[in-house]
Amino acid sequence: MHPIIRTLGRKIPVRLRRRISAPLDAVRFFKTYLGRQTATILPILLATGETHNFTYDLTEKNLRYLAETIAVVTGKAPTDIAGYIDEAIGDSALKRHFETAMRTVGDQPLRNLRSPFGRRLGWYAIVRAIKPKVIVETGVERGHGALLLCAALLRNAAENEPGRYFGTDINPKAGRLLSGEYASAGKILYGDSITSLKALDETIDLFINDSDHSADYEYEEFKVIAPKLSAKAIVLGDNAHVTDKLALFSRESGKRFVFFQEEPKNHWYPGAGIGISFP
């Protein structure tokens, strides 16, 4: 029984007590779950200035689940995958590059950003685990994914397993973070993604869909790259928390599909995820 009703006690008839208590209990229940989230909206907005493509860390539990998921997908040991994730989180040169680029490039001043990578740490771990020769990411925006993917490629190259990154974006200003040594690992193809993908003459080992998020466009991208995928290719969807097109494509291609749900730490955003289609 709700505490208020308990306090009023016998002043209210029993049947009425039960009827009033139920909705009050429901409100208390929803507040427990949503109150924590909503309380952080304004402080985070004031601290960061971010209105979309939010930056946040993942919870410890979520990082562990991420490592376990990527281990299943790549067939590697979970400890190795967790090591790759730690490698990215602890990369001080990468962190410095991100902070400098966000401060000095572009026209949108953002401040006090947290981890720029969130679920993309899983993308990084996949690159380190499967050593792709060619990565394609559609939709670059600031370049959070591009930067992290190229950082993984540079590490692979240092281990004599080089690879190339291709990003596509319709916005000619996209990719502000992909600069310095990281830009040496790849390039951005400006223009409509489907057009760029059709023109791309490469065999793709890792494909990431993150451009126009309409379900039809997403599915069209998968159909265009299907004949360009290598036998061991992994396809990731950054929109799989919204549409089931990657799961559909995966089944049509005879691949397996799993979905990793992201859990941001100390942030109101409920998180996106990684759709993963793998051989």
Ligand SMILES: C[S@@+](CC[C@H](N)C(=O)[O-])C[C@H]1O[C@@H](n2cnc3c(N)ncnc32)[C@H](O)[C@@H]1O
């Ligand atoms: C969600 S953002 C990409 C985020 C990025 N992958 C990251 O890791 O932060 C989506 C991007 O897709 C681009 N985009 C939207 N429609 C597109 C299209 N038809 N062709 C190419 N890029 C497109 C937008 O300009 C935007 O930069």
